[in-house]
Amino acid sequence: MTFLPTAQPTMSIWGAIQSADQIAPGIWHVSTPSHGGILLSEQRQAAMPDALRRDEPFYEEDVNWALVYxxxxxxxxxxxxxAMGAAILLAHVTVRSWRPQAYSAFTGKPVPSRDSHVLRAIAAYEAVIGEVVVVAAFGSYADWVPEGKTGVIGRRVLSVDHLGSATYEMIDHRALVDADRYDSCQIVNSFTAIGAEPLP
Known part of the structure; x- marks a missing residue:
């Protein structure tokens, strides 16, 4: 299929376009004061593979740009x-990590969990469905947290979606935990795993 060049766009879902660069006919990299990404022409959007196509022809610059590449x-x-070769390599890494289902559907190759933050998050939350997990933490600067402790607010996990985002019961649980047992780098900290002591 031959793709046609298009006129430089002036507006996007992120606002007025400040700069635009046509990478290939109908594939524009655009920037605005707030955000940016890839904007596709109607012809390009229609030609996007089903597994990678978004509902709208805007592919933001953090993750979805990689679907176009x-x-x-x-x-x-x-x-x-x-650096086009490097950008394509980065696109593969990005989609494997953040859109693993789309990557597998498009390439036919399964994505191991070690290659995908999303798959690791899904597994971590699935393992604690029904448990209370930390959603916020406070040091001893908070008036309710003694020295040597971390104050935690938790909510019960109800489910997790395909992007690794949890849905919670909307009831807060306050607790204290020994400061050295709470690790903010963990995807999930369940109250049980960190030995949280519930507060009244």
């Missing part, structure tokens, strides 16, 4: 631009 990888590899 995968969708048109063969063509983009022929584009004479500095």
């Amino acid at each position: 995968l969708g048109f990888e063969a063509e983009l590899r022929r584009v004479d631009r500095p």
Whole structure:
């Protein structure tokens, strides 16, 4: 299929476009004062593979830009631009990590959990469904937290979605835990695992 160049866009879902660069016909990288990403022409959006296509032709710059690079990888590899090969490699890493289901559906290759933050988060939350987990933590600067302790607010996990985001029961549980047992780097800290002592 031959794709046609399009006129430079002036507006996006992120606001007025300050700069725009047509990477390939109908594939625009755009920037606004607040955000940016890839904007596709109607022809390009229609040609996006089903597994990678978003509902709208806007692919934000944090994650979804990489879907476009995968969708048109063969063509983009022929584009004479500095670091295009590195951008395509990064696109594979990004989609594997943050859109693993889309990656598997598009490539036919399963994504191991070690390669995907999303899959690790899903597994971590699935393991504690029904348990209370930390959703906020406070040091001894808070008037209700003694020295050597971390104050935690927890909620019971009800479910987890395909992006690794949990749904919680909307009831807060306050507790104290020994400061050295709470690790904010963990995806999930269940009250049981960290030995949280509930407060009245």
